[in-house]
Amino acid sequence: MSGLDEISEEERVRIASDFIMAAPPGEFKEVVNDVRILLGDDRLLTRASSVFYDYATEQFTSVKVDGVDCLVTKPGSVDNAKRFVDPTTNKVFTYNFLKNEASEVEDAERDMSVETWREAVQSALKAYLDEVYPAHVSAVYATMNKDNVDLTICLEDHKYNPSNFWNGKWKSKWDVSFPTAGGFGKVTGAMRVQVHYYEDGNVQLLTSKQVDDSIQLSSPVEGAANIVEFIKAAETAYQLAINENYSTMSNTTFKALRRNLPITHALIDWHKLHSFHVGKDIMNR
Amino acid sequence: MNGQQLDCALDLMRRLPPQEIEKNLSDLIDLVPDLCEDLLASVDQPLKIAKDRKSNKDYLLCDYNRDGDSYRSPWSNEYDPPIEDGSIPSDKIRKFEQEANFAFDLYREQYFEGGISSCYFWDQDNGGFAGAILIKKTGDSGNKMFKGSWDSIHVVEIQEKGAGRNAHYKLISTVMLWLHNSRPESGSFDLGGSLSRQAEKDAPVTDMSSHIVNIGQMIEKMENNIRGTLDTIYFGKTATIMNETRSLVDLKGRAKMDQINKQMADALTARQQAQSKATPQ
Numbered sequence: 183m184s185g186l187d188e189i190s191e192e193e194r195v196r197i198a199s200d201f202i203m204a205a206p207p208g209e210f211k212e213v214v215n216d217v218r219i220l221l222g223d224d225r226l227l228t229r230a231s232s233v234f235y236d237y238a239t240e241q242f243t244s245v246k247v248d249g250v251d252c253l254v255t256k257p258g259s260v261d262n263a264k265r266f267v268d269p270t271t272n273k274v275f276t277y278n279f280l281k282n283e284a285s286e287v288e289d290a291e292r293d294m295s296v297e298t299w300r301e302a303v304q305s306a307l308k309a310y311l312d313e314v315y316p317a318h319v320s321a322v323y324a325t326m327n328k329d330n331v332d333l334t335i336c337l338e339d340h341k342y343n344p345s346n347f348w349n350g351k352w353k354s355k356w357d358v359s360f361p362t363a364g365g366f367g368k369v370t371g372a373m374r375v376q377v378h379y380y381e382d383g384n385v386q387l388l389t390s391k392q393v394d395d396s397i398q399l400s401s402p403v404e405g406a407a408n409i410v411e412f413i414k415a416a417e418t419a420y421q422l423a424i425n426e427n428y429s430t431m432s433n434t435t436f437k438a439l440r441r442n443l444p445i446t447h448a449l450i451d452w453h454k455l456h457s458f459h460v461g462k463d464i465m466n467r
Numbered sequence: 468m469n470g471q472q473l474d475c476a477l478d479l480m481r482r483l484p485p486q487e488i489e490k491n492l493s494d495l496i497d498l499v500p501d502l503c504e505d506l507l508a509s510v511d512q513p514l515k516i517a518k519d520r521k522s523n524k525d526y527l528l529c530d531y532n533r534d535g536d537s538y539r540s541p542w543s544n545e546y547d548p549p550i551e552d553g554s555i556p557s558d559k560i561r562k563f564e565q566e567a568n569f570a571f572d573l574y575r576e577q578y579f580e581g582g583i584s585s586c587y588f589w590d591q592d593n594g595g596f597a598g599a600i601l602i603k604k605t606g607d608s609g610n611k612m613f614k615g616s617w618d619s620i621h622v623v624e625i626q627e628k629g630a631g632r633n634a635h636y637k638l639i640s641t642v643m644l645w646l647h648n649s650r651p652e653s654g655s656f657d658l659g660g661s662l663s664r665q666a667e668k669d670a671p672v673t674d675m676s677s678h679i680v681n682i683g684q685m686i687e688k689m690e691n692n693i694r695g696t697l698d699t700i701y702f703g704k705t706a707t708i709m710n711e712t713r714s715l716v717d718l719k720g721r722a723k724m725d726q727i728n729k730q731m732a733d734a735l736t737a738r739q740q741a742q743s744k745a746t747p748q
Contacts, residue, residue, distance in 0.1 A: 197494045216475040339712045352712035377705045383662035384481045391654025423652035432702035435615040438606045444577040452683040
């Protein structure tokens with residue numbers, strides 16, 4: 183508190199990066215602006231700017247590419263992380279992190295060795311997403327690695343309402359790995375929800391869940407159906423569990439912290455409460 | 468530049484996850500050391516507990532009982548670690564502070580049935596005085612997987628007027644509520660943060676005891692109000708927002724239901740209008 187030493191430039195860059203990385207969904211620009219003014223040195227902000235890529239890809243930020251919403255993700259990162267590919271529209275684009283804009287849009291090359299599997303999963307997934315996600319944006323990536331198919335599904339659905347001081351986002355990443363010929367596949371899922379409410383305060387829900395399991399896949403169409411069924415079951419169970427927490431914690435944990443009213447069911451009589459002490463004092467003399 | 472920097476710092480603290488308040492505040496002070504005192508005074512942190520070795524009683528730590536790196540106990544009125552010329556209230560205010568601690572201890576017991584409370588009062592330059600009333604309660608309501616924590620920070624300013632027969636009270640209250648759940652079905656689950664409210668009032672005063680009554684009533688009303696709002700925001704609003712990013716009900720099925728409901732409502736309205744026309748006047 184007293185005699186604070188000046189921290190190094192490296193530390194200032196680290197702090198700036200940490201703050202930006204922690205920006206709630208929908209508030210990236212506001213946090214970057216705050217950090218910029220607190221840093222007071224744009225040179226240092228430039229040094230911290232690799233965090234923009236980390237943040238956007240971590241958040242599955244969506245951007246309009248030729249009018250279609252596409253995701254910015256690590257699996258979709260190409261050309262040494264300078265450009266991004268969207269597997270649905272098969273477009274590759276450059277992304278401006280601060281403006282949230284796509285440019286230099288071109289057609290991409292397709293890896294046809296995995297396309298049957300990838301397309302089957304994308305198609306089965308869309309039907310599921312339309313069922314439960316009001317504003318979903320997703321991407322299904324696939325690579326072939328020595329007779330093994332590696333699929334990654336990224337999906338997000340957000341609702342931003344800054345004029346009413348709240349923002350929320352659901353984000354899931356599913357990795358499925360299996361032999362091309364079919365058989366047992368490994369499934370790993372990471373689901374995350376963040377909600378921020380900030381009218382006269384700062385309240386946040388931070389919740390995430392990991393899933394590890396295996397499923398059977400024989401052919402692209404049947405396998406895709408199995409994958410999507412698995413995802414649907416896991417995501418629904420998680421959302422139900424979150425809602426159960428709300429219900430239980432509101433009825434028990436919260437109530438146990440502070441009562442609505444004293445046990446008398448009436449507000450405190452402060453005159454009586456205070457005179458009790460004064461009386462006790464006199465009695466003790 | 469400093470005014471703008473303080474605004475940005477406070478804006479940042481309203482956006483970054485409150486679950487990381489301590490780390491964020493520490494980093495912020497490192498980044499802008501000139502704002503240290505302003506930040507410590509304006510950013511609420513979860514209350515820490517210390518033990519008064521003389522009386523073996525717990526007390527709460529905040530910026531209002533801090534002087535340098537030491538904290539003053541409301542029981543012994545001494546600083547820990549001890550310091551020379553630590554800031555203490557005048558005799559009149561110290562006596563009032565002791566009364567307040569006793570009164571709010573009873574208040575705490577009636578509403579919180581446990582927990583810790585501490586009151587700190589100090590003289591103001593304008594001839595009035597001010598105080599901080601703090602309460603902390605933690606609990607798991609018997610289920611180790613569900614943890615909750617409540618921090619109340621009420622700061623009140625008192626200005627006597629009308630030859631001491633009246634006083635003006637200004638209250639700024641912040642309640643921090645932290646909920647944590649470790650059931651495997653919901654992975655890691657953290658719902659936390661704070662809400663703040665302000666109030667002002669004028670009330671009659673006969674002696675110093677009147678301030679206890681007036682402040683007590685004001686804080687009780689304020690805390691009850693904030694408790695209701697916490698319930699609505701935490702368990703209502705944030706849950707609603709979450710359920711709007713993903714629906715538990717088939718959206719297509721719901722859209723169809725909405726359409727059917729609307730058709731039925733329209734049909735009912737049309738029939739009611741037809742009936743009222745047909746009724747002889």
